Amino acid sequence: MRKPILAGNWKMNKTRDEAIHFALTVEPNLPKEGMEAVICAPAIILRDLVKRCEVIHVGAQNMNENVSGAYTGEISPVMLKDTKVEYVILGHSERRAYYNETDEKINAKIARALEYDLKPIVCVGEVLEERENGTTNDVLKRQVTKAFEGIVIANPENVVIAYEPVWAIGTGKSASSEQAEEACKFIRSVLADIYGEEVSNEIRILYGGSVNVKNVEELMSMPDIDGGLVGGASLKEADFVTLCKACVE
Numbered sequence: 001m002r003k004p005i006l007a008g009n010w011k012m013n014k015t016r017d018e019a020i021h022f023a024l025t026v027e028p029n030l031p032k033e034g035m036e037a038v039i040c041a042p043a044i045i046l047r048d049l050v051k052r053c054e055v056i057h058v059g060a061q062n063m064n065e066n067v068s069g070a071y072t073g074e075i076s077p078v079m080l081k082d083t084k085v086e087y088v089i090l091g092h093s094e095r096r097a098y099y100n101e102t103d104e105k106i107n108a109k110i111a112r113a114l115e116y117d118l119k120p121i122v123c124v125g126e127v128l129e130e131r132e133n134g135t136t137n138d139v140l141k142r143q144v145t146k147a148f149e150g151i152v153i154a155n156p157e158n159v160v161i162a163y164e165p166v167w168a169i170g171t172g173k174s175a176s177s178e179q180a181e182e183a184c185k186f187i188r189s190v191l192a193d194i195y196g197e198e199v200s201n202e203i204r205i206l207y208g209g210s211v212n213v214k215n216v217e218e219l220m221s222m223p224d225i226d227g228g229l230v231g232g233a234s235l236k237e238a239d240f241v242t243l244c245k246a247c248v249e
């Protein structure tokens with residue numbers, strides 16, 4: 001009942017021409033149904049990408065929580081709506097680590113995204129030290145609870161969470177499918193405490209962190225993993241198609 005999502009997080013990669021070439025190359029080969037392929041691209045190419053994509057759903061990688069004003073260099077939800085993007089990644093660990101995004105700020109961004117009908121892909125995940133000292137669940141519970149504090153979820157199918165252990169991002173060292181499942185299942189239980197079972201069973205939870213063509217099938221076979229948020233492997237056309245196909249098999 002939860003439609004799988006394979007979301008590529010391109011980070012600070014690809015020019016407009018490269019992105020359009022990518023879209024035109026992969027679109028004919030993507031599954032026609034049973035999953036959603038999403039590309040979260042750099043803001044400056046979103047408009048052109050949206051225009052060229054017929055199958056791929058397009059998302060941004062960040063958004064300011066304010067609607068307009070004196071925030072040099074930032075992009076507002078109104079601007080994202082204007083480009084007709086559907087998704088927005090919020091609270092990615094790189095934003096938390098390099099741009100000091102706090103749980104409170106991420107909470108404000110989620111509220112604003114939902115207000116403007118943008119579908120948030122909310123990232124949570126522990127760092128290596130937290131995994132090693134056994135506090136993973138405490139961290140996940142804090143991040144999820146604070147992210148959704150005071151937020152009413154009217155359409156659970158429009159809210160996506162990505163479990164991304166920080167130690168697995170860009171390291172080539174993916175969580176095992178058991179570790180990923182355990183964390184995604186725990187996140188769903190935290191959501192159930194806040195919103196009830198019915199809502200929590202409709203929210204899609206993705207795994208992210210060194211997903212590749214070799215480990216994708218096993219990760220996607222887990223019951224609480226509803227897709228992937230993929231960085232490095234989403235940059236290659238052939239790999240992106242393989243990852244998307246693995247979501248429907």
Ligand code: PGA
Pocket residue numbers: 009164168169170171172208209210211229230231232233
């Ligand atoms: P990775 O990145 O797939 O390159 O590990 C994942 C992410 O940062 O979302």
